[in-house]
Amino acid sequence: MATSTSPQDRDISTELGERVRQANAAGTALRIVGGDTKAFYGRQVRGRTGEVETLATREHRGITGYDPVELIVSVRAGTPLAELEAALAENDQMLPFEPPHFGDAATVGGTVAAGLSGPRRPWAGAVRDFVLGARVITHTGDEQRFGGEVMKNVAGYDLSRLMVGAQGGLGLLTEVTLKVLPRPSACHGLRLEMPLDEARERLAEWGRHPLPLTAAAWQDGALHLRLEGGPGSVATTRARLGGEDLDPGFWDDLREQRLPFFGGDDDRPLWRISLPQRARLEADGLDEQAMLHDWAGAQRWLRSDLPAEALRDACAAAGGHATCLTPGAAEPFTPLPEVMFKYHRRLKAELDPKGIFNPGRLYAEL
Secondary structure: OEEEOOOOOEOOHHHHHHHHHHHHHHOOEEEEEOOOOOOOOOOOOOOOOOOEEEEEOOOOEOEEEEEOOOOEEEEEOOOEHHHHHHHHHOOOEEOOOOOOOOOOOOEHHHHHHHOOOOOOHHHHOOHHHHEEEEEEEOOOOOEEEEEOOOOOOOOOOOHHHHOOOOOOOOOEEEEEEEEOEEOOOEEEEEEEEOOHHHHHHHHHHHOOOOOOEEEEEEEOOEEEEEEEEOHHHHHHHHHHHOOEEOOOHHHHHHHOOOOHHHOOOOOOOEEEEEOOOOOOOOOOOOOHHHOEEEHHHOEEEEEOOOOHHHHHHHHHHOOOEEEEOOOOOOOOOOOOOHHHHHHHHHHHHHHOOOOOEOOOOOOOOO
């Protein structure tokens, strides 16, 4: 693969490894920071002894390999996400999972650690689906490589995909290899006024046909759609579905939580709810009409003062779970069943026996 270089590219893996080695020897907790744009996502890092040191990765940056023909890119964790996306755009390619930035300083490492995907996720796949391999500094300070550069690599213990969504709790991600895809040649947004129940029925019907849908969200009595693909297919589908033209910036604003729904004077907790697409959420004080339904209904955003336990019980009854994105939440993530939590504890103990990597970020016990 070809290597893309810029004056700011730098490999500081040796220095990072030494910092990890010293922290492990002293039992000092490390708060791993890239661009720090997703600090709101999760709990505060808390060390066993109370002492926490910040380990910044932004200087460890650069695209180490890029093969546009094979649709593969390798990039250091501290590389700005915008820089990677710009390099891909030069070859009319993209990150298919459409990750949110939440700020100009967002890094590739933070993108993988958070594991968050944008509106295209139900049609293209999640972050984990496009991670081919990774380099990780373990608790001993040694950098190891996991995974490979092909989609069917299953040899060995693939820590690379375990790093996705782990919030930096299993090791220090230093480099990741990703599968990329071509950008669609045509894109158009539509807004169709219709009630929520009708939107659910229409989406279910359209899902049985090869329409070029890559995003669908419902809010305030209107279904918003994004069509992407070949110009002919997009034009034909646009004429078939009707509706009004939609500002193309809508999807970026949804992904980055810049829509009015996410701002304003509403200081109630913000919840991200994951459910089967057509599931109905039933609990006292819940109004589905007041939610923002993304991912064709599989991801729903809610502002609510409803007690966390009551909301999570309702989500569990509907086959899903709820995450609180308001900073300072006592328990942002849905508590895991004891059987599942046992495996999380064992994995953490095996990969981070002294608990130095972002302890407590996911759950207080980890």
